[in-house]
Amino acid sequence: MRCLITGATGFVGSAVVRAALRDGWQVVAARRPASDMSALEGLSVETVQVDLGDADALAAAMAGCDAVFHVAADYRLWAANPEELYENNVEGTRRVCQAVQAAGVSRLVYTSSVATLGLPKDGTPGDEDTPVCLDDMIGDYKRSKYLAEAVVREFVDDGLDAVIVNPSAPIGPRDHKPTPTGQMVLEAAAGRMPAFVDTGLNVVHVDDVARGHLQAHARGVSGRRYVLGGVDMTLAEILALVAEIVDRPPPRVRLPHNLVLPVAHVAERIARVTGRPPRVTVDGVKLAKKHMFFSHARATRELGYRARPARDALADAVAWYYAHRYLPAGKRP
Numbered sequence: 523m524r525c526l527i528t529g530a531t532g533f534v535g536s537a538v539v540r541a542a543l544r545d546g547w548q549v550v551a552a553r554r555p556a557s558d559m560s561a562l563e564g565l566s567v568e569t570v571q572v573d574l575g576d577a578d579a580l581a582a583a584m585a586g587c588d589a590v591f592h593v594a595a596d597y598r599l600w601a602a603n604p605e606e607l608y609e610n611n612v613e614g615t616r617r618v619c620q621a622v623q624a625a626g627v628s629r630l631v632y633t634s635s636v637a638t639l640g641l642p643k644d645g646t647p648g649d650e651d652t653p654v655c656l657d658d659m660i661g662d663y664k665r666s667k668y669l670a671e672a673v674v675r676e677f678v679d680d681g682l683d684a685v686i687v688n689p690s691a692p693i694g695p696r697d698h699k700p701t702p703t704g705q706m707v708l709e710a711a712a713g714r715m716p717a718f719v720d721t722g723l724n725v726v727h728v729d730d731v732a733r734g735h736l737q738a739h740a741r742g743v744s745g746r747r748y749v750l751g752g753v754d755m756t757l758a759e760i761l762a763l764v765a766e767i768v769d770r771p772p773p774r775v776r777l778p779h780n781l782v783l784p785v786a787h788v789a790e791r792i793a794r795v796t797g798r799p800p801r802v803t804v805d806g807v808k809l810a811k812k813h814m815f816f817s818h819a820r821a822t823r824e825l826g827y828r829a830r831p832a833r834d835a836l837a838d839a840v841a842w843y844y845a846h847r848y849l850p851a852g853k854r855p
Contacts, residue, residue: 524548526587526627528574528618529594533697533704534633534689536561537732538591543567545736552583552594561696574614580621587625589739592618593633597663599702600803602794604662611666612673619677619684630684631739632674636724636749636816637664639688647724647754647815650688650747671747678745685742689731690724690751690816693835695842697728702806704839710764710773711840712849717775718757719782722813725760726752727835730828737825751818752829757810760836767837783807 525542529535530551539562542549549567553559562569570583574594584590596610615632622630640654659665671686678684697704703723709715734750742748755763758776765772786807789800821827843849 523589524550524587525589525591526550526552526570526584527591527593528552528572529592529633530567530569531557531559531561532593533561533699533701534692534728534731535591535593536696537692537694537728538593538735539565539567541729541732541736542591550583550587552580558698561698574610574617577617577620577624580617581624584621584625584627587627589629589631590618590622590627591631591633591735591739593735595633595635595667597701598799599661599663599806600793600800601662602797607662607666608669611663612669615670616673619674619682622684623677623682628683629739629744630674630682631735631742632671632684632686633735634671634674634686634688634747635664635667636688636690636751636814638668638671639747639749639816641812641814645813645815647817649817650749650820675745683744685738685744686747687731687735687738687742687821688747688749688816689734690726690749690814690818692726692728692731693832694728694838697839697842700848707760707764707836707839708843708848710761711768711843713770715761716773717777718761718773719777719779719807719810720757721810722754722756722815723760724751724754724814724816725832725835726750727830727838730830734821734825734827737821737827741825743824746824748821748825748827749816749818750821750827751816752835753832754813754815755832756813760832763833764836764840767833767840779807779811782810 551567640652641648762772786802786804793800
């Protein structure tokens with residue numbers, strides 16, 4: 523069995539590469555010319571330089587593949603030019619779907635996000651069927667991922683065999699950039715997060731998300747969505763657990779959202795001048811007003827998906843940050 527994996531050099535993508543290799547797949551890792559290859563170091567994979575803007579090149583890269591895992595995404599809560607998010611996430615996904623059809627690949631697994639799902643008004647966890655519409659999407663990243671899912675469903679209606687997976691907040695080793703969630707864990711472990719806002723995330727180990735991709739390929743129903751989640755936790759609970767892992771006091775100061783929002787506006791204005799992404803974004807603060815809690819019951823029931831405890835994900839992430847000197851030498855977990 524042979525597969526192409528887009529976004530293979532990224533955090534989730536490289537975990538999917540490892541899961542596929544463990545299952546005996548021949549892996550073709552799609553990369554951009556400037557991609558950092560460190561996440562794939564030591565792995566027996568074929569690499570191919572391909573631009574998601576070129577459907578013909580994508581189809582050529584997919585030749586002989588039995589499956590495509592489209593993991594690549596532009597994951598930014600702020601962009602100086604928001605149109606880049608739509609080009610990369612929406613139109614890039616459209617070209618991947620076109621290439622899958624042209625290459626005659628049997629099945630596509632598309633990596634979406636729980637950001638595209640609805641949240642019940644009563645505060646209970648959302649799932650794949652919670653009502654939601656484009657107007658509910660906060661920010662260009664969420665809107666672009668919502669529209670990208672719609673593209674995949676259009677192709678499914680046209681005969682494409684595709685399964686959609688919706689990871690929650692992946693955490694774990696090999697988060698080289700790191701991702702926004704990984705950066706939060708890193709800042710907390712370093713003691714650089716003295717305060718927090720009242721929000722919540724669904725924490726999941728990145729390797730469980732990767733395993734879910736392979737299970738979705740093997741057992742998922744075409745056109746169906748599957749949440750790949752873990753444990754619902756408030757931000758205070760996450761920070762307290764990270765503090766326990768690194769043996770330091772947890773932050774105690776809770777900031778009101780309305781106090782942080784003006785700071786985010788100022789940070790974004792500065793970012794437009796400097797060209798450097800802001801540490802806090804307006805969309806991020808708006809998103810933080812909601813507890814992003816989700817159920818992965820469908821994936822458990824239909825795919826055989828399982829998620830390990832949140833402590834494992836956080837401890838593995840912190841240990842990796844120590845091992846790779848993102849954190850100074852000191853007391854380790």
